[in-house]
Amino acid sequence: MIKRIEIMGVPIDAVDMTEAEAHASAFFEQESLRVIYTPNTEIVMAAQQDKILLDAIKAADLVIPDGIGLIYASRILKKGLKERVTGVDLMGRILSYCNQQEKSIYILGGKPGVAQQACANIRARFPHLKIAGFRNGYFQEYETDQIIKEVNQSCADILFVGLGAPKQEKWIYQHRKALETKIAMGVGGGVDIWAGTVKRAPVIYQKLGLEWFYRLLKEPWRYKRMMSLPKFMIKVLFSKR
Ligand code: UDP
Numbered sequence: 001m002i003k004r005i006e007i008m009g010v011p012i013d014a015v016d017m018t019e020a021e022a023h024a025s026a027f028f029e030q031e032s033l034r035v036i037y038t039p040n041t042e043i044v045m046a047a048q049q050d051k052i053l054l055d056a057i058k059a060a061d062l063v064i065p066d067g068i069g070l071i072y073a074s075r076i077l078k079k080g081l082k083e084r085v086t087g088v089d090l091m092g093r094i095l096s097y098c099n100q101q102e103k104s105i106y107i108l109g110g111k112p113g114v115a116q117q118a119c120a121n122i123r124a125r126f127p128h129l130k131i132a133g134f135r136n137g138y139f140q141e142y143e144t145d146q147i148i149k150e151v152n153q154s155c156a157d158i159l160f161v162g163l164g165a166p167k168q169e170k171w172i173y174q175h176r177k178a179l180e181t182k183i184a185m186g187v188g189g190g191v192d193i194w195a196g197t198v199k200r201a202p203v204i205y206q207k208l209g210l211e212w213f214y215r216l217l218k219e220p221w222r223y224k225r226m227m228s229l230p231k232f233m234i235k236v237l238f239s240k241r
Helices: 017-027 041-049 051-058 068-077 087-101 114-125 141-153 167-175 190-195 203-207 211-218 220-226 228-240
Strands: 004-007 010-013 034-037 104-109 130-135 158-162 183-186
Touching: 004 068, 010 041, 010 051, 017 034, 017 087, 017 183, 034 167, 041 051, 041 068, 041 228, 051 167, 068 211, 068 228, 087 104, 087 158, 087 183, 087 190, 104 114, 104 141, 114 130, 114 190, 130 141, 158 167, 158 190, 167 183, 203 211, 211 220, 220 228
Parallel strands: 034 183, 104 130, 104 158, 158 183
Antiparallel strands: 004 010
16 A cells, blocks of 8 residues: 655655555556656645646556655655655656566657657667657647547557646546556656756755756746745745644
């Protein structure tokens, strides 16, 4: 059983990386779709105002704490989260599992060419997994049925959806009954990282819990979105008092 806690009403699973990986691997053996989300503080804040996003997260099967702010909040509120588990790291573990078990993947997301490049890099690193398909993440609503048909016909075991948050969470939630893969996972910019179009913060930033700061340096236009982090911490401290 996964221990599920709540931060500001948003469910998060108190798993470490090993447990997250074990749950994800077990999902491949299930009959119906299992959903994995990787929220950070920005998403927890967005879910305060966005009922569909909150419903989507509540309905997910594995919700990993991808954000150092969530770990700080858990410590302050004594909620019991174990460690930060990033979506991109879990994606790497899942890809390695797919390689061992010769499972197949479909990547949906990113600008034209990015999913294809990500698949090429993944293929080079994990030669035994199967690339069932890929598609860029810029499409119109009317194209969705065709995309889902393509994903289902590809017989992929797992669908990675990188449409950015909260778009990908809502997209998976809305179409979960039509999707026939074993797993759908929201991976945000993970597709860009696998494609090499976006670089991850150096390990020292990751270790110090400063990946957000690195991202702010690299993508300063995101500062508005990132303001949710201090707002989140203030809310946490007030709720403690
Ligand atoms: N993206 C997409 N379709 C869209 C919007 C975004 O495929 O309609 C992709 C975008 O190209 C990028 C990824 O979603 O590869 C993540 O976007 P962002 O950095 O905004 O999201 P985050 O990583 O914060 O979830």
